[in-house]
Amino acid sequence: MPQEPELLAQRRANMEALARLGVDLYPHEFARTHTVDELVGTFGARSRDELELERIEATTAGRILAIRSFGKAIFLVISDGRSRLQVYLRQDSLPERDFQVARLLDLGDFVGASGRLFRTRTDEFTLWGSSLTFLAKCLVPLPEKWHGLQDIEIRYRQRYLDLIVNPDSRRVFEARSATLAALRAFLDARGYLEVETPMMQVLAGGALARPFVTHHFALDMKLYLRIAPELYLKRLLVGGLERVYEINRNFRNEGISTQHNPEFTMLEFYQSYSNYLELMDMTEQMLSEVAVKVTGGEEVGFCGHRLSFRPPYRRLAMRPAVCEEASRRLGRPVEERECRDLKAARALARALGVPIEPAMGPGKITAEIFEALWEPQLIQPTFVYDFPTEVSPLSKQRPDDPDTVERFELYAGGFELANAFSELNDPAEQRRRFEQQLRQREGGDEEAHQMDEDYILALEHGMPPAGGEGIGVDRLVMVLTDSRSIRDVILFPLMRPRKE
């Protein structure tokens, strides 16, 4: 029989001593007149004389983060998660039992206290306790007060500990909430309808990625967790909902990295009678507004850079950008037709040292070259537009150039934040694109798009011209909170379970 670790046994002993005093260890409620944050916010700036004059009585509660005991007097620091407040307990100011309770407290316990606000000799804003109520026991020792919780694995696995001791972590998730609210406010103000579409789909479409597979017993059918909501949102355009958006989780069965979590939050919005050029302007307005609401300004610090979300953003057409950078690196003029011809594109990739697969066509090769040459240097918000049709099975072609689609991606901080295009609404062309994807799938590309007859049927009923966009919300929050890893902006990122 393993012995209970000493630190846990000591806390349990304190709890049992409280029980012997007749203390309710887990009372059902506690009525506060103020939260700690309200007390600090409302009265924390009052001078000592003002507090003496006003004699403000208050009842508040929180978790104990520090105990400084002087025998017949005890200072507690309690927190409501937002702010911290010192509570002064002295034997001659409290009922006898309350002081006995105070002596049995451990760091991390929850308590409530009533008393009068004052300032100590050292000018600390403090509640002079006249009663103390035990509210909940913390049976496990918390991380240290001074260094906080550094172990990144525990921060992710036991996020509650991170939130208790690392105020910066809490701020990140407050900023995340503010980001979602700001995105919704922006779209709501423009007449968008927020909708929810299936997360479990018969066919995982709308993006190019490997899906998670599950099974429904009653219907005895295979189901996929969605990799994107796109094709359902566009069915709603067919249904006459002219402006729709969805903020929800996507699931992709791919690698995990500082920029990838298997489940991640995506905003997708679609606007009838719009196109990718309008969406660029709208994206600039949206991100500017969101940045101001979340961080207080259009400029944000990210990984040592100052990113400016003040419009307009730089705009780079993909093939000309590839030619420009390739010319610079190769020391000879590279022409756009080299990006459109398979043999020339292969040669170009080889010359630039960009790895490619035999099955890739010139469009895919061009996109690969672009990412290799440009992505790391796209720190300031930048629109990359006019993608090869080959890599964009759901986008509408340019009227003057069928090899190019009206599509852009927004880069910031060195990675992709958004993807948008004029939506392909011609069912016959959509069928041809799916068929092209099927050929790529047969060529070994697991992520090529599947044929979706039901979606084509929807298009056959007529979809108005429209623009649509997806924004990686986690990545946006990363940029707005200067977080290096996507795991820092997801409360419970996926971790391999611990053994035993």
Next chain:
RNA sequence: GGGCCGGUAGCUCAGGGGUAGAGCAGCAGACUUUUAAUCUGCGGGCCGUGGGUUCGAUUCCCACCCGGCUCACCA
């Protein structure tokens, strides 16, 4: 999946082939305005797991587990 780095007390971290170290936290005592409280004393460890080398391994070697960064795939 490949490469590099890490895992030692509740937390933050040193250390190193021969009894395991510090600070904070904890326990006992003193102290009725402290605030990283202070002072005195005391506990606390499967040194990630399993093998191997060795008289002896927490230390060296191998494998594995968990994590971080990075590359590849992707958003």
